[in-house]
Amino acid sequence: MSLKDRTVIVTGAGSGIGRGIAELLAADGARVVIAEIHEHNGAAVAEEIRRQGGVAEFIPTDVASEASVNAMVSQAVARFGSLYGLVNNAGIAGSQCEAEAMPTEEWDRVHAVNLRGAFFCARAAIPHMKRFGKGSIVNIASVHAQFSFAGWAHYDSSKGGLVSLTRTLALENGPHQIRVNTISPGYIDTPLWDAWLAQQPDAAEIEAGTRSWHPLRRRGTPADIAKAARFLLSDDSEWITGINLVVDGGLSIRYFGR
């Protein structure tokens, strides 16, 4: 399942799931581009990968900015000569607020990063993947694409949109051997999970309950998602495109009961 010497961009790789993905891909021999808005974290992850003997480059990026994304992709190709993979991982939760009271700016802020950002990155990357002869794009959505919490219309709809975007991009680019797939993680221990939890009135109860919500009796780790991303990026999944791979410890299969 080797990605040796293939260039892969991972957005939001300065923290959490993105960091886990970047580290695993680099350990597998990929040349990893850390496209991250938080400069200190992005630089630190690239530095740590290089210290471990991997190949990584930090390129400061705001995925919500078309100009920033286009510049990042050009810089990545100039640095490594080609582009094979893209992981659209950068995402924000936004503030909890029912739709009736949600400010337009808050809706736009979440969609600009989670959905429009993924579109910008894919659009800029695809011509380079065509030139390489094949490619793989992995979009990190969420189980919130399938089920919802009150107060998260912006987040849930951005993730549902990402699952749809995946299918359209897969159709358009299949003939060029560019595969596009979604991973929908369940609850993963990261700073984003902590921020989401902090907004819940019953945070302590949720924190205690989340283990039993999962048939596998634990929340996920960035490594759980990284292993799925590595599979969807590698040639081991070469006849898989357009799917939504739910990686959630079984969280979403329960309708009711134990």
Ligand SMILES: NC(=O)c1ccc[n+]([C@@H]2O[C@H](COP(=O)([O-])OP(=O)(O)OC[C@H]3O[C@@H](n4cnc5c(N)ncnc54)[C@H](O)[C@@H]3O)[C@@H](O)[C@H]2O)c1
């Ligand atoms: N943690 C979970 O439980 C969970 C569950 C399902 C889906 N997800 C999704 O996984 C992805 C990663 O989440 P995480 O939990 O690792 O969060 P995180 O907050 O730990 O990491 C997100 C990273 O994205 C970066 N980022 C934010 N805005 C950006 C922008 N405009 N441009 C570039 N980078 C930007 C942040 O600086 C941060 O480094 C997100 O898309 C999130 O929606 C997370």
